[in-house]
Amino acid sequence: MNADQARSVLRTMWRIRAFEERVGRLKRSDEVHGLIHLSIGGEGVAAAVCGQLRDNDVVYSGHRAHGHVLAKGAPMPETMAELMGREGGLCRGMGGSMHLVDVAHGMLGATGVVGGTVPAALGSALAARMRGEDTVSVVFFGDGAVQAGTFAESVNLAALWRLPVVLVCENNGFAEFSPRSAHTPVERVSDLVAPWGIPAATVDGNDAVAVWEEFGRLLAGVRAGEGPALLEALTHRLRGHYEGDPDRYRVAVAAEEWQERDPVLRLERTGLERGWFDADEAKAVREAAHAEVEDAVAWARESPWPTPELASSLVYGS
Amino acid sequence: MRTTYAKAVGRALAEAMRADERVLVIGEDVSAGGPFTITSGLVEEFGVDRVRDTPISEAAITGIATGAAQSGLRPVLEIMYIDFLTLALDQLVNTAAKARFMSGGQLSVPMVLRTQGGAGQRAGAQHSQSLESWLCHVPGLKVVMPSRAVDAAGLLAGAIADPDPVVVVENKTLYFRTEEVPDAVAPAPIGRAAVLRPGRDVTVVALSRMVHEALAAADELAREGIEVEVIDPRTLVPLDLDTITDSVARTNHLVVAHEAVGAGGFGAEVAAAAGHAAFDDLDAPVERVAAPFQPIPVSPGLEDAYLPGAADVRAAVLAVLNRSAP
Ligand SMILES: Cc1ncc(C[n+]2csc(CCOP(=O)(O)OP(=O)(O)O)c2C)c(N)n1
Ligand SMILES: [Mg+2]
Numbered sequence: 001m002n003a004d005q006a007r008s009v010l011r012t013m014w015r016i017r018a019f020e021e022r023v024g025r026l027k028r029s030d031e032v033h034g035l036i037h038l039s040i041g042g043e044g045v046a047a048a049v050c051g052q053l054r055d056n057d058v059v060y061s062g063h064r065a066h067g068h069v070l071a072k073g074a075p076m077p078e079t080m081a082e083l084m085g086r087e088g089g090l091c092r093g094m095g096g097s098m099h100l101v102d103v104a105h106g107m108l109g110a111t112g113v114v115g116g117t118v119p120a121a122l123g124s125a126l127a128a129r130m131r132g133e134d135t136v137s138v139v140f141f142g143d144g145a146v147q148a149g150t151f152a153e154s155v156n157l158a159a160l161w162r163l164p165v166v167l168v169c170e171n172n173g174f175a176e177f178s179p180r181s182a183h184t185p186v187e188r189v190s191d192l193v194a195p196w197g198i199p200a201a202t203v204d205g206n207d208a209v210a211v212w213e214e215f216g217r218l219l220a221g222v223r224a225g226e227g228p229a230l231l232e233a234l235t236h237r238l239r240g241h242y243e244g245d246p247d248r249y250r251v252a253v254a255a256e257e258w259q260e261r262d263p264v265l266r267l268e269r270t271g272l273e274r275g276w277f278d279a280d281e282a283k284a285v286r287e288a289a290h291a292e293v294e295d296a297v298a299w300a301r302e303s304p305w306p307t308p309e310l311a312s313s314l315v316y317g318s
Numbered sequence: 319m320r321t322t323y324a325k326a327v328g329r330a331l332a333e334a335m336r337a338d339e340r341v342l343v344i345g346e347d348v349s350a351g352g353p354f355t356i357t358s359g360l361v362e363e364f365g366v367d368r369v370r371d372t373p374i375s376e377a378a379i380t381g382i383a384t385g386a387a388q389s390g391l392r393p394v395l396e397i398m399y400i401d402f403l404t405l406a407l408d409q410l411v412n413t414a415a416k417a418r419f420m421s422g423g424q425l426s427v428p429m430v431l432r433t434q435g436g437a438g439q440r441a442g443a444q445h446s447q448s449l450e451s452w453l454c455h456v457p458g459l460k461v462v463m464p465s466r467a468v469d470a471a472g473l474l475a476g477a478i479a480d481p482d483p484v485v486v487v488e489n490k491t492l493y494f495r496t497e498e499v500p501d502a503v504a505p506a507p508i509g510r511a512a513v514l515r516p517g518r519d520v521t522v523v524a525l526s527r528m529v530h531e532a533l534a535a536a537d538e539l540a541r542e543g544i545e546v547e548v549i550d551p552r553t554l555v556p557l558d559l560d561t562i563t564d565s566v567a568r569t570n571h572l573v574v575a576h577e578a579v580g581a582g583g584f585g586a587e588v589a590a591a592a593g594h595a596a597f598d599d600l601d602a603p604v605e606r607v608a609a610p611f612q613p614i615p616v617s618p619g620l621e622d623a624y625l626p627g628a629a630d631v632r633a634a635v636l637a638v639l640n641r642s643a644p
Contacts, residue, residue: 033440034616085440085617096442096616112444113402114374147373149405175374177350183373249350306615308623315612 001212003276005051009208010271010282012047013264014289016067019076022293023066023083027243031301032083034096035112039067041238044208044263045170046071049138049215049231058106058124060117060139063098064170065110068140073105076292081300087310088303094314114175115141115148118167122154125163125228136222137165144175146192147183155230159196162227166218169230170205172237177249189232198228205233206263209270236261319501323467324493327356327432330471330503331394334478335364338392341478342368344383345396345432352398354434354493376405380431384414384483387429392478400435400449400487407452414483415458430477434488436527436577437625443613446621448578450487450525454554454587460484460508461554465529467497469552472506479505489526511558513565517545520571520635523562523588524548528575528607528626535631546635554584562588563596570601571642573634577626580608602641605634 001009020040026032039046042064050059050071061068069079074090082089083097090102098112108124111117121139128135145151146169158165169189173180186192190200199221203214211233218229238258240247259265271277277285321329335341343357343364349371351358361369372379376397383395397403403410410431417425437446453461460482464470470488477484514529515536524532529550536546547565551557566572572592574585589604607630615621 033618034442035445085620093617093620094443094613094615096440098442098444099616112442113405144374147375149375149377176353177347178371182371305619306617308610308620311615311620311624312610312612 001209005212006267006271006276007281007285009047009051009212010267010277011285011289012051012071013043013208013267014286015076015292016043016046016070017264018289018293019070019080019296020066022297024239024243026083026297032097033085034098035063036083036097036243037064037241038239038243039064041263042170042172042205042235043067044211044267045168045205045233045235048208048211049168052212052216052219053106053138054135056106057135058108058121058137060108060121060137061110062114062117062141062145063110063112064142065100065140066097069100069102069107069110072102072107074100074102074107076296077299080296081303084300084303085305086300086303087306088300092310092314093306094311115145115150117141118145118150118154121165122158122163125165126161129164134223135164136219138168139165140168140170142175143169143171143173143180143189144183146189155193155196155198158228159198162225164222164225165228166215166222167228167230168215169232170235171232172235174237174241174250176241190230193230198230200230200232202232202234205235206261206266208263208267319499320496321467321499322494322496323470323488324354324356326467326471326499326503327474327488328358328360330474331357332360332363334394334475335360335368340390340392341394342370342391343394343396344370344372344379346372346374346398348396352396354490356493357396376402377409380406380409381413383429383431384409384417384427387427387483388417388425392428394430394432394478397431397433399445400433401444401447403433403449406431410459410483411456415456418482419458426481427483428481429483430474431483431485432474432488433485434490436489436491437614437621438491440616440618440621442616446614448576448609450554451578451582451584453485454584458483459555461487462508462552463487463526463554464552465492465526465550467495468499468503469506469512471499471503473508473552475503475505476508480508484508487526491527506552509553509556509558511549511551511553511561513547513549513561515546515548517547517569519545519569520573520638521547521549521562521565521569522573522575522631522635523551524631525551525554525576525584528577528631531626531628532575532631534628535635538628539632539635544635544639557588557591559591559595562592563599566592566596567599570599571638572600573605573607573631573638575607575626575631575634577609579611580606581611583608602638605638607631607634
């Protein structure tokens with residue numbers, strides 16, 4: 001990672017953090033709707049992965065997708081407007097938090113059905129390869145999705161057809177209210193794919209630099225046509241499973257410890273140490289992100305509500 | 319006693335588990351109570367073997383419940399949202415539903431699959447659907463859809479005692495309604511409708527949440543001098559057609575109301591069956607109340623407009639009366 005890259009990743013991480021914190025407050029005032037899953041604590045993965053993708057590379061996600069969408073380049077006002085159910089939203093208010101799509105920036109799908117987008121990412125990879133392009137497809141999913149049938153079926157097919165896809169598992173150790181140990185005796189997701197010859201690695205997802213380096217290495221192979229790869233990033237979900245979750249099933253990380261682990265603060269510290277940016281620059285990035293979020297909220301609030309006519313016109317293409 | 323639909327289901331599960339040690343609860347996060355607290359408290363009493371958490375593996379756990387049922391257990395499987403039933407359908411439809419038939423009667427699959435559907439909570443197109451009519455198309459499955467706490471408990475007990483696979487479709491917007499429920503709920507017979515309000519002018523057959531909307535519409539219409547009879551079939555398969563046709567013989571008008579989209583919906587089956595059996599009694603074509611044929615939008619105003627409610631039932635009642643031959 002060089003200084004430019006570090007600045008860019010830090011900027012993306014602050015944009016996600018500021019966005020997610022604002023969304024949490026908007027949920028409590030009932031301005032964003034439905035089941036809201038925040039990615040606070042996981043910003044380093046979204047930023048370091050998407051930061052190395054091209055505009056025409058494809059990304060898929062699951063129910064905790066806001067960060068991936070922003071990191072892939074979706075405009076913040078339209079993303080916010082979608083969460084508010086406005087016509088100016090990315091999906092014109094039809095999808096909401098769990099179903100963000102922004103085709104213009106290569107964000108092809110998020111799903112509320114766990115594991116549902118893993119095969120679709122293979123499909124996009126297949127399409128790219130059949131067209132002779134060197135674009136890749138990346139799918140983000142949680143550790144809970146690994147136990148879904150689609151994961152196992154997709155691992156096999158991706159390897160069999162040597163598809164240019166990177167499987168990125170954000171392992172936060174929990175699926176809803178259950179720890180990983182309640183779902184599987186396999187601790188490391190990266191251990192699962194060896195028989196298929198899929199290169200895999202586990203990184204500390206709180207360390208954006210490590211994610212950047214490891215993902216970059218895997219991505220190079222995938223882009224060069226060597227077939228699929230899997231990256232497991234160990235993260236911590238700072239918030240409850242969804243906004244409103246009483247979160248009584250785990251012990252909260254102490255504030256001081258979180259200061260140490262927080263991926264945003266950690267990249268700031270690393271960047272200052274290595275001279276990638278100075279404290280004023282870091283502060284400016286943070287402030288700009290917060291200002292951008294306020295602008296996005298203001299823009300979204302001005303956006304009209306979608307009409308039933310619009311909704312019914314979107315069911316079929318012809 | 320005053321209680322909620324959610325608590326009534328939980329209590330019925332506990333009672334069934336106390337009465338029969340073959341009964342076990344299996345599903346995602348069931349020991350934590352699930353997202354709607356239905357199964358809370360069970361693990362404390364019955365332990366992790368009988369209140370069994372599973373990974374996110376709907377296909378496998380449905381197959382496991384099927385195999386366990388045909389090997390002597392009485393599993394009550396929870397599929398958290400009916401929307402995820404898609405993942406379980408192969409095991410349910412191709413294995414559980416047909417095991418008795420294909421084995422020439424050797425196998426029996428006494429399993430219950432509990433799930434919940436319905437919109438109204440801004441949960442979007444993948445967490446709000448009403449897919450019960452799919453299940454009604456599969457011989458071998460029984461399908462119940464309780465609208466009231468007392469039936470949620472009674473039908474669940476009936477389903478657990480049943481020798482065949484029974485799908486219980488609950489509704490997320492009904493879970494936290496408080497209702498009067500007897501201290502001891504008797505198992506409700508599967509396949510019997512309930513007349514929840516007598517009336518002489520129009521019969522409304524409503525499912526799940528729409529039962530409450532139909533009752534509200536009936537109250538309002540009564541003030542205008544129109545007496546609506548509200549029937550909750552409670553069981554979709556097998557359907558208690560007699561209760562419906564007896565009613566139509568008196569009212570000569572039929573409206574069917576559900577939250578699922580109209581096309582291919584269960585209302586079509588009721589309309590066709592009653593239209594045939596009670597053709598001579600009907601003074602007007604059957605009216606259907608259903609959601610528009612589109613996925614469920616997440617935006618609040620759109621979802622509210624999408625959802626059928628009491629006003630739609632009222633309009634359908636007036637429409638069916640207006641079309642009566644003089
Ligand atoms: C097929 C399916 N089953 C169950 C659920 C309910 N559910 C939503 S999120 C979730 C846990 C997902 O855990 P994980 O994949 O680790 O993602 P995380 O929430 O930790 O980011 C579950 C069980 C679902 N959405 N889809
Ligand atoms: Mg997880």
